Amino acid sequence: MDAVVRVWALPDVDTQHDAIPPADDTAKEWEGSTACGIVGMLRWVHGETVDRAKTCAACVGAVGTAPPLEGDDLGPV
Ligand SMILES: [Zn+2]
Numbered sequence: 001m002d003a004v005v006r007v008w009a010l011p012d013v014d015t016q017h018d019a020i021p022p023a024d025d026t027a028k029e030w031e032g033s034t035a036c037g038i039v040g041m042l043r044w045v046h047g048e049t050v051d052r053a054k055t056c057a058a059c060v061g062a063v064g065t066a067p068p069l070e071g072d073d074l075g076p077v
Contacts, residue, residue, distance in 0.1 A: 006045040006055075009038040016045050018059040035062035 004018040010029070017034035019042055024030070033039040036058030 004035065006050045007034065007042040008045055009034055010041040010043055014054060015056045016051060016054045017056045035059040
């Protein structure tokens with residue numbers, strides 16, 4: 001099961017959002033929507049760049065502060 005990934009909602013590369021990863025997981029940018037409902041071009045934020053302090057508050061509320069545990073049932077996708 002895929003966890004959410006951290007993304008920037010372009011052109012804002014300050015606030016980091018959570019989003020469902022792209023179908024092509026080699027894509028660095030893709031058209032999609034964030035957990036807080038922004039639709040547009042998303043850019044993958046890689047591990048070393050992820051900054052919890054810059055996490056979008058609305059996304060934290062939508063997804064929760066802890067990553068989904070393996071085995072959690074997120075329902076049909
Ligand atoms: Zn957000």
